Amino acid sequence: MRSISTENHKTRELLATLRLLSPGTHLREGIDYIIQGKTGGLIVVGDTPEILDLIEGGFRINCQYAPARLYELSKMDGAIILSEDMKRIVRANVTLRVDPSIPSRETGLRHRSADKFAKQTEHIVLAVSQSRNTLTLYLKNQHYIFRERSVLLSGANQTMLALTQYVKAMQNAATLLNWGELSGNVTLANVVTAIQLCERVRRAEQDLNLYRIELGTQAESIQHIPELTTEIDSGLLITKDYYHERLRDESDAVEKIIGLDANCLANQSNISEALGYPRDIRNTFEVLEPRGYRMLSRVPRIPFNIVENIVHEFKTLNRIYTAAIDELQAIDGVGKTRASTIKDTLSQMKTTTTQPHTLALSVFE
Numbered sequence: 001m002r003s004i005s006t007e008n009h010k011t012r013e014l015l016a017t018l019r020l021l022s023p024g025t026h027l028r029e030g031i032d033y034i035i036q037g038k039t040g041g042l043i044v045v046g047d048t049p050e051i052l053d054l055i056e057g058g059f060r061i062n063c064q065y066a067p068a069r070l071y072e073l074s075k076m077d078g079a080i081i082l083s084e085d086m087k088r089i090v091r092a093n094v095t096l097r098v099d100p101s102i103p104s105r106e107t108g109l110r111h112r113s114a115d116k117f118a119k120q121t122e123h124i125v126l127a128v129s130q131s132r133n134t135l136t137l138y139l140k141n142q143h144y145i146f147r148e149r150s151v152l153l154s155g156a157n158q159t160m161l162a163l164t165q166y167v168k169a170m171q172n173a174a175t176l177l178n179w180g181e182l183s184g185n186v187t188l189a190n191v192v193t194a195i196q197l198c199e200r201v202r203r204a205e206q207d208l209n210l211y212r213i214e215l216g217t218q219a220e221s222i223q224h225i226p227e228l229t230t231e232i233d234s235g236l237l238i239t240k241d242y243y244h245e246r247l248r249d250e251s252d253a254v255e256k257i258i259g260l261d262a263n264c265l266a267n268q269s270n271i272s273e274a275l276g277y278p279r280d281i282r283n284t285f286e287v288l289e290p291r292g293y294r295m296l297s298r299v300p301r302i303p304f305n306i307v308e309n310i311v312h313e314f315k316t317l318n319r320i321y322t323a324a325i326d327e328l329q330a331i332d333g334v335g336k337t338r339a340s341t342i343k344d345t346l347s348q349m350k351t352t353t354t355q356p357h358t359l360a361l362s363v364f365e
Helices: 009-020 026-037 067-074 109-121 149-183 188-221 229-242 250-258 262-266 268-275 304-314 317-322 325-329 335-352
Strands: 041-045 059-064 079-082 088-096 124-128 135-139 142-145
Touching (some): 009 142, 009 188, 026 041, 026 067, 041 109, 067 079, 067 088, 109 124, 149 188, 149 229, 149 335, 188 229, 188 250, 188 262, 188 268, 262 268, 304 317
Antiparallel strands (some): 079 088, 124 135, 135 142
């Protein structure tokens, strides 16, 4: 249902690469041998003509990849070149001809070479530190240091506890927002609180996913967390329902909220501003009217493109709710059956929703 991605291209590319190096993968097994053997190593993934033109010396290997072979070859000082599909070891003990003009903040020779060569070729380069026994991934302009298993498990457990709290608070905020939308009493505070909590859930779920990737086959010890896609999408739909159309573009509002760091996200004024509203939420008493995306998304078997057609025609949830059957079925893609389903579902939600007795309190310190 998402029309706007919550991950940019760089993040998606990094996560995909990290999965190639998760514990349990063939490549990671060889790297773990290097870490355990404390030999250190420099590995380039890719044997394109460009890369082969940038290496000197060493040995032509051209053999099938095996973890033990990777470890034995790492005992030599130079870099190891793997094929693009990581199924063959192409060269070993080679010197990388690195462009000296490429900047790097790394201090060690091995890591500095890895950083520069990744930027120069835009290929995956891995550096295993001999002194610190750590694995660092270099990918274009990004680098990522893999964490120890004990650190990962501790962080994952803390993130799961936080995520459980955030989900409960978010569900509470969503209940308040549901009542407000169906009774016509939505305040800016309701909207901002719900978005704040949905975004916190999204970030915690993303952090937990990163822990799972790094732990790989060792992630079985992490307690299973229910699928949160619906809840995360709900946060995007709240923004889609309430961004100030005259002052803010929808994608701009989403990007601003996603781009807030943890401290800025904790300040609800920043979310209000991202939506195009005043920062002073406490003194903003205007009743807001939803467009209807979120409520219509709860109607069974209604594709999102049809939801968009309905909102485009009626503009607000109240007008959708009060529309006649024949007005709804005239919308492209709706028809009589879907029109009846929409009317029945919205009516049922309105008659069965009661005002919550609890308040959606912020879980931020």
